[in-house]
Amino acid sequence: MLIERFFNxxxxxxxxxxxxxxxxxxxxxxxxxxxxRIWLRANESAP
Incomplete structure (x- = not known):
């Protein structure tokens, strides 16, 4: 599931x-x- 979301x-x-x-x-x-870029956006919103 995680891989599918990443490719999407x-x-x-x-x-x-x-x-x-x-x-x-x-x-x-x-x-x-x-x-x-995706990784940075995901970590940007983390507290």
């Missing part, structure tokens, strides 16, 4: 969902950046 949040990023990047390394880098 990742797919909110248009660039990840449509895969604009041709190279796998560039795509993976953007997935990592999107993951960090």
């Amino acid at each position: 949040k990742i797919k909110q990023c248009r660039r990840v969902a449509t895969r604009y990047d041709k190279l796998a390394a560039n795509y993976l880098a953007f997935v990592k950046l999107a993951s960090i």
